[in-house]
Structure formats: C-alpha cells, structure tokens
Amino acid sequence: MFCIKRFCFVMTIVSAAPLTELEKAVNHLIDVFHKYSNTSSNLIDPAGIEKLCSDLDVSRTDIRFLMLAWTMKAEKQGYITHEEWTRGLKALRADTIDELKKALPQLEKEVRTPSNFADFYAYAFRYSLTEEKPESTDIETICQLLDTVMGSTFRPQVDYFVEYLKIQKDYKVINMDQWMGFYRFCNEVISFPDMSEYSPGLAWPLVLNNFVEWIREKQA
Amino acid sequence: MYRETIIDFEQGCKCLEAGVSELKRILEEETSETRIDPKQYLELYTTIYNMCIQKHPHDHSQRLYNKYHDIVEHYAKKTVLPCVQQKHDEYLLRELSRRWDHYKVFVNWLSHFFNYLERFFIPQRNYPSLLEVAMKSFRDRVYLEVQVNAKDVVIALIDKEREGAQIDRELVKNVLNVFVQSGMGTIEKYKEDFEMFLLEDTESYYARKASRWIQECSCPEYMIKSEESLRKEKERVIHYLHSSTECKLVEIVEKELLVSVAKHLLEKEHSGCSALLRDDKVDDLSRMYRLYHPIPKGLEPVADAFRIHVAREGNALIKQAQDAAANGSLVEAQVLVGKIIDLHEKYMVYVLDCFKNHTFFHKALKEAFKVFCNKKVGGSSSAELLANFCDSLLKKSGKSDEAIEATVDNVVKLLDYISDNDLFAEFYRKKLARRLLFDHHKVNKEHETIMITKIKRQQGGQYTSKMEGMVTDMQLAKEFQKGFKGSLTAKPGGIDLAVTVLNTGFWPSYKTSTDLNLPREMVECVEAFKSYYGTKTNQRKLRWLYSHGTCHVIGSFDPKPIELVLSTYQAVVLCLFNNTERLTYQEIIEQLNLSHEDLVRVLLSLSCAKYRILNKEPASKSISTTDVFEFNSKFTSTMRRIKVSIPPPPIDERKKVVEDVDQDRRYAIDACIVRIMKSRKVLPHQQLVSQCVEQLSRMFKPDIKMIKKRIEDLITRDYLERDAKNHHIFNYVA
Numbered sequence: 001m002f003c004i005k006r007f008c009f010v011m012t013i014v015s016a017a018p019l020t021e022l023e024k025a026v027n028h029l030i031d032v033f034h035k036y037s038n039t040s041s042n043l044i045d046p047a048g049i050e051k052l053c054s055d056l057d058v059s060r061t062d063i064r065f066l067m068l069a070w071t072m073k074a075e076k077q078g079y080i081t082h083e084e085w086t087r088g089l090k091a092l093r094a095d096t097i098d099e100l101k102k103a104l105p106q107l108e109k110e111v112r113t114p115s116n117f118a119d120f121y122a123y124a125f126r127y128s129l130t131e132e133k134p135e136s137t138d139i140e141t142i143c144q145l146l147d148t149v150m151g152s153t154f155r156p157q158v159d160y161f162v163e164y165l166k167i168q169k170d171y172k173v174i175n176m177d178q179w180m181g182f183y184r185f186c187n188e189v190i191s192f193p194d195m196s197e198y199s200p201g202l203a204w205p206l207v208l209n210n211f212v213e214w215i216r217e218k219q220a
Numbered sequence: 221m222y223r224e225t226i227i228d229f230e231q232g233c234k235c236l237e238a239g240v241s242e243l244k245r246i247l248e249e250e251t252s253e254t255r256i257d258p259k260q261y262l263e264l265y266t267t268i269y270n271m272c273i274q275k276h277p278h279d280h281s282q283r284l285y286n287k288y289h290d291i292v293e294h295y296a297k298k299t300v301l302p303c304v305q306q307k308h309d310e311y312l313l314r315e316l317s318r319r320w321d322h323y324k325v326f327v328n329w330l331s332h333f334f335n336y337l338e339r340f341f342i343p344q345r346n347y348p349s350l351l352e353v354a355m356k357s358f359r360d361r362v363y364l365e366v367q368v369n370a371k372d373v374v375i376a377l378i379d380k381e382r383e384g385a386q387i388d389r390e391l392v393k394n395v396l397n398v399f400v401q402s403g404m405g406t407i408e409k410y411k412e413d414f415e416m417f418l419l420e421d422t423e424s425y426y427a428r429k430a431s432r433w434i435q436e437c438s439c440p441e442y443m444i445k446s447e448e449s450l451r452k453e454k455e456r457v458i459h460y461l462h463s464s465t466e467c468k469l470v471e472i473v474e475k476e477l478l479v480s481v482a483k484h485l486l487e488k489e490h491s492g493c494s495a496l497l498r499d500d501k502v503d504d505l506s507r508m509y510r511l512y513h514p515i516p517k518g519l520e521p522v523a524d525a526f527r528i529h530v531a532r533e534g535n536a537l538i539k540q541a542q543d544a545a546a547n548g549s550l551v552e553a554q555v556l557v558g559k560i561i562d563l564h565e566k567y568m569v570y571v572l573d574c575f576k577n578h579t580f581f582h583k584a585l586k587e588a589f590k591v592f593c594n595k596k597v598g599g600s601s602s603a604e605l606l607a608n609f610c611d612s613l614l615k616k617s618g619k620s621d622e623a624i625e626a627t628v629d630n631v632v633k634l635l636d637y638i639s640d641n642d643l644f645a646e647f648y649r650k651k652l653a654r655r656l657l658f659d660h661h662k663v664n665k666e667h668e669t670i671m672i673t674k675i676k677r678q679q680g681g682q683y684t685s686k687m688e689g690m691v692t693d694m695q696l697a698k699e700f701q702k703g704f705k706g707s708l709t710a711k712p713g714g715i716d717l718a719v720t721v722l723n724t725g726f727w728p729s730y731k732t733s734t735d736l737n738l739p740r741e742m743v744e745c746v747e748a749f750k751s752y753y754g755t756k757t758n759q760r761k762l763r764w765l766y767s768h769g770t771c772h773v774i775g776s777f778d779p780k781p782i783e784l785v786l787s788t789y790q791a792v793v794l795c796l797f798n799n800t801e802r803l804t805y806q807e808i809i810e811q812l813n814l815s816h817e818d819l820v821r822v823l824l825s826l827s828c829a830k831y832r833i834l835n836k837e838p839a840s841k842s843i844s845t846t847d848v849f850e851f852n853s854k855f856t857s858t859m860r861r862i863k864v865s866i867p868p869p870p871i872d873e874r875k876k877v878v879e880d881v882d883q884d885r886r887y888a889i890d891a892c893i894v895r896i897m898k899s900r901k902v903l904p905h906q907q908l909v910s911q912c913v914e915q916l917s918r919m920f921k922p923d924i925k926m927i928k929k930r931i932e933d934l935i936t937r938d939y940l941e942r943d944a945k946n947h948h949i950f951n952y953v954a
Contacts, residue, residue, distance in 0.1 A: 135936065177935050177942070184947055203905030203948040206928045 026086070028095050033085045035097075044080040056101050063148050064104050067111045070123045077127050112153075118183065124149045125179045136173035139165050146182070154186045156193065164211050171207055181205040193219070226278045232271045233287060236333075239264040240291055243329055244299065247322045256329065264333045272336050281341040288334055292354045295326060296361035304366050310388075313373055316366060317394045320358075327354040352404070359402040359409075367402075367413050370395060374414070375421050378456070382425065393460035400462060407464060415465055419472055422453075426476035434481050438491035440504040443511060446477045450511075474515050482518075486525045493525035494532075497570065505574035519580050526575075527584035530567050534592035537563065545598025553597045557609035561630040564589065586637065593637040603640045604874060606631065607647035614655065614667055624667050625674075632674045639921040642884065645683060646877045650728050652687060656694050657720070657768055665691070680918070689726030697721050704752050712748035713741030719749050724763070729880075736766050737813050739795040766792075767818070772861075775833065779856035784833070785863040789814065789822045794833065797851040805847045816845075823849065825866045831855070833864065885920060889930045892916055894939055897952040904949045905931075 036048035044052065053060050072088030074080055080088075092107060094100040111120050128137045128145055137145075143162045150158050161182065165171075171178075185208055189198045193215055200209055239260060246256065271280040300319045307315045331338060331350050338350050348356070374392055381387045396414065403409035426449070433442050453473055457466040478485075486493045486508075496504050512518035537559050544552035567585055575581040593602050600608075613619075613627060635644060655663055668691055676684040697720040704719065711717070738746065746764065753762060771791035773784045786794070796803060796811060809819055820843045827836040827849060835850045836843075892912050897903060903911075909927055916922050931950070934940050943949040 175936060177932060180947075201906045201909075203931075203942070203950070205932055206925060209925070209928070 025095060029086055029089050030082075032089075032095075032097060033082060036080075037082075042082060044085065046078045049078060049080070055097050056104070058104070061144065061148055063152070064108055066124055066127070066148060067107055067120065068104070069127060070111065070120050071107065074127070077130070121149060121183050122176070122180060125176055133173070136175040138173050139171070142174045142179070150183075150186065154192075157182075157186050160193065160215060161211060164214050168207075168210065168214075170210065174207070178205045178207050181208050226274055227267060227271050227280075228278075229271070229280050229283055232267050232280065232284075235267050236264065236287065236291075239333065240295075240330075243326060244295070247326060261332070265335065268333055269336045272341060281337060284334070285337055285341065285347065288330065288337070288350060289353050289357070291330065292327065292357045293361065296323065296357045300358070301362050301365060304362065308369075309373055310377070310391075312366070312369060313377075313391055313395050316370055316398065317391055319362070320394065320398050323354075323358055323362075327351065330354075355401060355404060359404070363398060363402045363409075367399065367409075370398075371414050371417055375418055378418070379421065379425060381456075382452070389460045396460060396462065407462065410462055411464075415462070415468070418461075418465070419468055422469060423472050423476060426473055427480075430476050430481055434484055439485055439488045439493070439496065440491060440501065440507075442485060443504065443507050446473075446511060447507060449473055449477060474511075474518075478511055479515060479518065482512075482521045486521055493522065494529045497526070497529050497567075502570075502574055505570065509575050509578075513576075513578075519578065523580040523584040526567075526570075526581060527588045530563075530585060530588035531591045533563060534560065534588060535595075538592050538595050538597060541597045542595075550598060553600060553605060554608065554612075556597060557605050557631075557634070560589075560593065560634060561627070564630060564633060589634075589637040590639070593634060594639050600874070601640060601643060602638050603643035604647050604877075606634060606638065607644055607651055610648060610671065611651040611655065614664070614671065615659065615662055617662065617664070619667070621666065621670070625670055628671050628674050631671075632678050635675065636678060640881075641679065641683070642888075642919045643878070643881050645687075646728075646881050649687060649690070650873065650877060652690055653728050656690060658770075660694070683919075686726045689723055693722050693726060694720070700756075703756070704749065707752055708748070713744035715741055715745055717745040717749065721753070721762070722765075730765055730767065735813050736789075736792065737811060738766075738792060739798075742792070775855070777855045778853045782855075782857060782859070783861040785861065787822075787866050789818060790826060790864060790866060793819075793822050793826065797834070797849075802848060802850045805843070805845050805849070808849070819843075821866060823847075825864055829864075831857070831862060831864050885922065886926070886930060888916060888919065889922060889927055890934065893927070893930060893934060897940055897950065901952045902943070902949060906948075908950060 033044070036044045036052050038045045038048060049060065053062075053065060056065075058065050068088060069077075069080075071091050072080060072084040074084045074088075089095070089100065092100065092103040094103045111117060124145060125137065128141055129135070143165055146158050146162060165174075181204060185198075185204065186192075189195050191197065195212060195215070198204075198212055200212070204212075239256075242260065243256065268284060271278075271284055274280065300323060304312065304315045304319055327350070334350055341347075342349055374395060377387045377392060396410070399410040399414050400407065402413075429445075429449070433445055437445065450470060450473055453469050454466060457463060457469065461469075489495070493505075493508070495501075496508070508522060509519070512522050537556065541552040541556045544550075564585075571577065571581040571585055595602065597605065610631060613624070613631075635641065638644060652668070655668075672684050672687050672691065676688075700721060701718055704717075750762065753760070766788045769788035771786050771788055773786055773791050773794060775782050775784050775794070784794075792812060793808060793814075796808060805819075805823070808814075808823075809816065812819070814822070823834070823836075823843045826832075827834040828841055828843070832852055833855055835852045837848045837850070889912065892915050893908065896908060896911050896915070908931070909924060912927050913922055913924075931940065935942070938953055940950045941953050943951050
C-alpha cells in the first residue's frame with residue numbers, strides 16, 4: 001500500500017499529460033497484482049495464490065493453473081513476481097481477473113499442441129524443484145505432478161507408473177532425464193499396456209526399463 | 221609297285237570290301253590268329269593309297285572317306301548291334317564287351333588301310349579323324365540302343381557285390397569304358413547315362429542300410445560298418461569306376477550313413493558319444509573323429525556332444541560340492557578346484573589325442589568349462605575358491621618347481637574360464653598380503669613369482685601390477701631394513717626393531733589402528749625409524765599398521781622365562797602389566813585406546829585360549845567389560861618359545877572384497893563410457909552398451925543395468941547428453 005501511494009504520488013506531480021492506453025493498461029495490471037501480493041515482499045506468495053485460484057475458479061493443483069505459471073515463466077513454485085505477472089497477463093491479453101478466467105480454456109488448447117506441450121512438461125518438472133533439491137524431486141511430488149500434467153491424456157500409463165513408483169525401492173527421487181523419459185515413453189510406446197513398440201535395447205532410462213519389466217511380470 | 225593304270229572307284233571298293241569281309245571273318249572266329257595276311261594288307265593299303273593320289277578326276281579321297289564311314293556304320297549296325305541286343309543280364313554285358321573289343325580291333329586295322337587319308341586328306345579338309353568317325357558310329361548305332369539295359373545290369377551287379385558276392389570286375393570296367401568313350405572326349409555320357417543312376421541307387425541302398433543298422437547296432441559297431449562301407453566304395457572306384465565318381469560317391473555314403481543319423485548315433489544311450497567318453501573308448505572316439513572330419517560341418521554335432529558331456533560332468537562336481545556345503549561341510553568346496561583341474565586335464569587328453577587338437581574341440585571344452593566354472597558353491601564364488609586354492613598351494617612347502625609350474629598352468633587356464641577376473645585378483649591380493657606379512661618364513665619367492673608371471677602372461681601386465689608391487693615391496697623393505705640397522709648406534713628402546721614399509725597403492729586397504737598408546741620403548745622405536753626414513757626419502761607420509769606387527773616378548777614367569785611370539789596388540793596389552801599386577805577391562809581400554817572388538821580378541825587369546833598368560837576373573841569363556849585381569853606368574857610350558865596365535869578379525873572379508881570390486885567396476889565402467897564417447901562423439905545407446913561390454917570383457921562381465929545406471933549418472937554429471945532429435949543417441953559433452 002505504501003509503495004503504490006508513493007508511486008502514484010510521483011506520477012501525479014510530474015506528468016500533467018493524460019495517461020496513454022498502454023500506461024493505463026499496465027497500471028491496471030499492477031492494480032490487480034496488488035490485490036494478491038504480499039506488501040512487504042512485493043510478491044504474490046502462497047496465500048495470495050490461494051486467493052487468486054479461488055477467484056479464477058481453479059484449484060491450485062489444476063493443470064490450468066500450472067499452464068498459467070508456464071505462461072508467466074514463474075520460477076519459484078508458490079510465488080509470482082511482478083515481472084512474471086505482467087508477462088503472463090500481457091501474453092494472454094487479459095487485464096482483469098474476469099478476462100484472465102475467460103482466457104484459460106484457450107490457453108489450455110494452445111499449450112496442448114505438441115510443440116508447446118513438451119516444453120510445458122519440462123517446465124512442470126523444473127517448477128517443482130526447490131533450493132534444497134535443485135536436481136531432483138521426491139517420488140510423492142512426482143506422482144502428484146504426473147497426475148496433474150499427464151493424467152487427462154495418458155490415464156492408464158500414469159496410473160500404472162504411479163503405482164510402480166510407489167512400490168519400487170531403487171529410486172527415492174526422479175531427475176529431469178527420467179521425467180522427460182516418461183513423456184517420450186507415453187508418446188512413442190503408443191499401445192499400452194501391450195507396449196509392442198517398446199524395445200529394452202533402446203536408451204530408456206533404467207527406471208522405465210524396470211517399470212516395463214514390472215508390468216510384464218504382472219501380466220504373466 | 222608303281223601302277224600305271226587308274227583304279228576305278230568301284231573296282232577299288234570291291235577290293236576293299238573283300239578285305240573288310242576277311243577282317244570280319246577273322247574277328248568272328250576269335251582265334252588267337254587275329255592277324256591279317258600281310259599280302260592282303262599291303263594290297264589294300266596300296267589300293268587306297270593309289271586311289272587317293274590319282275589325278276583328278278580320279279582322285280577318290282572324298283569318296284573313300286565316305287566309304288570308310290559306310291563300312292564302320294554297317295559293321296556297327298548290322299553286326300555288332302544285333303549280337304548285343306539278343307542277350308540279357310550279364311550275358312549282355314559280356315557280348316557288349318566282346319563286340320566292343322572287336323570293334324576296336326576292326327577300326328584299328330581299318331585305320332592302317334586308310335592311313336593315307338588320315339595323314340593327308342583329313343587334316344587338309346579338317347574333317348573328323350577316322351577314329352572319331354568310328355566312335356561316333358558306334359555310339360549312334362550301338363551305344364544309344366543298349367546303354368539303358370547295360371546300365372541297369374551294371375548297377376545290379378554292383379549291388380550284388382555290395383552284398384558280398386564276387387563279380388567280374390574287369391567286365392564291368394570294360395563296359396564302363398564304353399560309356400566313357402561314347403562321350404567323345406567328354407565325360408558327359410558316362411555321367412548322364414550311368415553315374416547319375418549309380419548315385420541314386422547308392423543313395424537308396426545306404427539309406428536302407430543306415431536305418432537298419434542304426435536300430436540294430438551300437439554306436440561303435442555302426443561306425444565300424446560305416447568305415448568299412450566307405451573303404452569298399454573307394455576300392456570300387458579304383459577297380460572299375462571312373463575316378464571322377466569317387467568324391468560324389470563318398471559324399472553320398474557319408475550323407476546317408478553319417479550325416480542324416482548323426483544326432484541319433486551320437487546320442488545313443490549306452491554307446492553314444494557320452495558313453496564312449498565315460499568309458500574312455502579312445503579307439504572308437506578316434507574313429508568318430510576320422511569319420512566326421514572330412515564331412516563339411518560334420519564335426520559340429522560331435523563337438524556339441526563332447527561339450528554337453530563335459531558340462532554335465534562339471535556340473536555334477538559342482539552340485540556335489542554345493543550339496544555338501546548346504547549340509548555344513550566346507551571340505552568339498554576346498555577340494556573342488558583340484559577336482560576341476562583334474563577334469564580339465566582328463567578331457568584335454570581327448571582333445572589332443574582322439575580329436576587331433578582340432579579347434580572345435582578346444583572351443584567345446586572351453587565353453588563347457590565356462591558353463592560350470594562360474595557357479596557359486598556355498599556362498600563362495602569360483603573366483604574366491606580359486607584364490608583359496610592358490611593360497612594353499614603356495615603355502616605348501618616341499619613342492620618342486622616343476623610341480624608348481626604344472627599346477628599353476630592349470631590354475632591360469634581355469635582363470636580364463638572365470639568371467640569375474642577382477643574378483644579373483646582382489647581375493648588373490650588379500651591372500652598374498654597375508655602370506656607375505658604373516659607367513660613370510662613360509663613364503664617361497666620363486667613360486668610366488670612363477671604364479672604371478674604366468675597370470676601376467678595371460679591377463680596382461682595391468683592385471684598383475686599390484687601383485688608384483690607387493691612382492692617387490694617386501695624385497696625393498698628388507699634392503700631398507702638393512703640400511704636402517706646399519707645406521708643405528710644403539711637399539712632404540714632396547715628393542716630389536718624391524719620395519720616393513722609398504723606402498724599403499726599396491727596393498728589391500730587396511731583399517732588404520734586407532735591412536736594406539738604404545739609403551740615408551742616402542743615409541744622410541746617408532747621415532748627412530750621415522751627420523752631415519754625422513755633422511756632417506758622425500759615428503760612421504762608413514763601410516764603405522766600396528767594391527768599387523770609381530771612382537772617377541774620375554775615373559776619372566778616364576779618357573780622359567782619363556783619367549784612369546786605375539787601380535788603387537790597382544791604385546792602392548794601385556795606390557796601394561798609391567799607396571800601393575802591387576803587391571804580391569806575398563807582400565808586397559810582407556811590406557812590403550814584400542815577398539816572394543818580388537819581388545820576382546822586380544823584378551824581372549826591371552827586368557828581363555830590355549831595359553832593362559834593372564835588370569836581372568838571371572839574365569840568364564842568370554843570377555844565382558846567388567847572382567848579383571850591378572851598376570852599369571854605361574855604360567856609355564858615345556859617349550860622355550862611359543863606362538864600365541866590370535867584369530868583374524870571376523871569382518872566379513874568376502875563381503876568387503878565384493879564391495880571393493882563392485883566399486884572398482886563402477887569406476888571402470890564410467891571410465892570406459894567416457895573413453896568411448898570421447899572418441900566417437902555421437903553414439904546410439906545400443907552400440908555404446910555393446911562396446912562397453914566388449915572392452916570390459918577381459919576383466920569382468922558387466923551387468924547391463926549397471927552400465928545404464930552409470931550412463932544416467934554421467935548424464936547428470938554433464939559428461940553426456942541425450943541427442944535433442946533422437947533421444948536414443950548420446951552426444952559427448954566436452
């Protein structure tokens with residue numbers, strides 16, 4: 001509150017000319033930002049995100065929220081900076097929360113195009129990393145993330161893989177290479193659970209080799 | 221005689237015909253006087269000669285040539301053929317043979333008469349020679365008519381001979397000559413009209429024999445029959461068949477008798493390959509080799525049968541040892557290596573002897589051994605068993621150099637069959653270390669060197685470099701010790717000190733003793749050596765392994781002083797009792813700084829074992845932390861010097877070795893992958909894995925999953941990356 005007042009104050013004194021459309025738009029974005037941001041840090045923090053989500057009528061674990069984060073290129077999970085906010089809303093051509101809400105279905109369609117989705121998928125993993133664990137993410141988070149990101153398009157693969165991840169003991173975390181491996185797996189090994197396109201000699205990450213073996217054992 | 225008159229053609233022919241009739245009559249009579257009257261001969265010759273040299277238009281050469289053709293044609297068609305056609309069976313052959321001989325004589329005479337034509341007219345016109353004409357006539361008029369029947373009779377005779385009857389070989393030979401000659405310079409007629417049918421007949425003949433014999437005969441009996449059949453067929457060729465038939469005939473016999481029944485024959489239950497090997501039937505096995513060797517791919521089933529048999533024997537040995545181990549007896553495991561070596565020698569004899577050193581059998585032997593030499597017995601891998609075997613071998617005294625060499629040769633061969641070579645190296649190194657450090661008076665340096673040299677020859681220098689380093693270290697240590705002794709003016713601490721300096725890189729890793737509190741005298745020793753060492757070397761760090769030292773301590777017992785041979789730990793514990801008669805466990809451990817496990821072992825050896833140097837309260841069989849120990853002044857023995865042995869620490873040495881080797885393997889795989897990628901820059905996954913396996917195969921058989929894990933690890937560490945376009949290809953990251 002304090003910051004904005006100062007900002008406005010300066011503006012009013014210095015420029016006598018009326019605001020341009022662009023300036024008006026940016027102003028408005030910032031106003032909306034401040035509805036959710038934390039005053040001391042000037043970021044939208046987890047609490048603000050909860051509010052935002054409820055206003056947008058999506059849950060925080062909804063894939064559309066994640067897609068929004070992707071559009072913003074948000075770096076830290078649970079936080080949105082000023083810059084990221086502006087970037088995101090500008091890209092969606094949304095000035096208000098309502099407009100933002102309306103833009104979400106179209107956003108989803110666009111993100112689901114193959115070229116975008118691969119990038120989005122990789123982003124989803126990076127987004128889950130933290131400062132303490134910058135290289136890999138624990139199994140439980142991965143399972144949730146898989147469900148969010150791939151659940152609607154590759155339901156059986158996700159269900160099987162999540163089940164496997166929970167019972168196997170070789171890995172406690174998953175890294176980027178393994179994460180991307182699963183995406184490639186879903187796209188290349190089309191017939192599931194027959195998996196006739198799968199060949200163990202190829203360069204699948206070891207966790208996927210073990211996964212397939214486990215399924216085959218179950219089928220036998 | 222010079223004639224002036226021209227000979228008219230008809231006139232000449234009359235004369236000629238008379239002569240020909242005369243010839244025919246003579247031949248028909250078959251008297252020994254098959255000669256023509258010289259006067260008549262001359263007259264005929266001259267007549268023809270003149271008819272040829274007469275001037276045109278009385279030059280009758282061409283007409284004479286045609287006349288010749290008519291004569292032979294007529295003879296063949298009107299005389300020879302009818303006679304032959306009248307007969308059957310063997311009589312047919314006889315008649316054919318007879319008529320053939322006559323024809324040859326007939327033609328021969330004619331060629332004398334017509335000699336002038338042969339020498340001048342025919343070459344001039346490039347016509348077929350007289351002989352050619354004659355042969356053609358015989359072929360067309362006689363041969364073509366009778367060859368089918370003749371062929372059938374001949375083949376029937378051959379079959380009769382095969383069944384044991386005697387036949388007129390000369391007759392057959394002569395008849396077959398007709399076939400050959402009818403080819404007019406080629407072997408085609410013989411092949412098409414006779415040989416083809418012979419081969420067919422032979423095939424069905426031996427097929428029948430094979431199916432009967434295989435049922436009735438044992439394997440050796442069958443082989444003897446086959447060998448005999450082959451011999452007879454070859455003999456047949458020599459006596460009356462054309463030589464070109466031999467290889468085809470032999471091929472067919474081999475195919476029917478040996479190839480098609482090979483599996484059945486070799487696997488015969490009581491007499492097949494396996495049984496022969498079991499019963500050491502050297503002759504039969506040699507015969508088997510002889511029979512199958514010339515057949516392309518013929519030896520493969522034999523080599524297979526050999527391999528299966530040897531593998532079965534080996535597996536039986538292994539199973540025996542495994543069962544014994546499961547019942548708690550470890551003796552079988554210890555003698556197992558010796559038994560395997562014996563097995564190897566036994567079957568090598570077969571390979572060299574019966575199987576004539578053939579590569580297939582060397583290979584079969586090797587593969588068989590690889591199958592069972594890699595099985596575990598009672599928790600010990602074959603690598604460990606082999607290392608143990610070497611250990612006992614090298615500790616045995618009294619063996620000659622030759623005996624050791626022979627056994628070592630066998631050991632090295634076995635090593636070749638074991639896939640986990642690196643595991644063997646580690647176990648061997650551990651045992652070697654113990655021998656060198658603790659049993660150095662038992663060590664025979666020549667024998668140790670023989671073993672290492674032979675291993676080196678097979679596995680390469682890098683494999684044995686650490687072992688060699690260890691042996692050299694002992695040598696260097698001895699020399700260094702001499703220098704040290706020479707430098708001393710007085711005994712440090714009043715003790716005879718001997719130090720062995722080891723190169724850390726060569727020796728297995730040992731746990732450093734905790735900061736052991738040495739008695740004052742020993743501290744003086746350590747310092748003395750340290751300063752000497754410092755003068756002789758540059759910037760080297762010494763790590764004292766008190767756990768591995770030995771001490772000779774004189775115990776002043778009441779009855780008599782006795783020299784005790786102890787480990788350093790034992791000595792250090794006893795020295796505490798120089799200052800006081802009684803000590804509690806706690807006091808000992810605090811004063812010395814030994815670990816609990818180590819101290820328990822030491823105290824056990826000194827108070828609860830064979831020699832009671834210390835008295836323990838309470839006098840139980842185990843050490844507890846509340847025990848109190850007292851110097852046993854009453855201790856005595858009949859000997860003047862005794863060794864108080866201490867058992868080695870119960871760390872699971874095997875587990876540690878396996879862990880160490882696993883760790884080394886991980887490094888080896890990493891290095892291998894990076895090396896390959898560095899040179900190839902881009903490589904598909906499958907090729908990377910297979911190249912890795914190939915490069916490492918000398919040392920061990922890498923687990924595919926482990927390689928994959930290392931690849932993924934290297935990706936995380938940014939040595940490799942997946943190709944952006946095809947994620948089954950890797951790129952090297954510089």
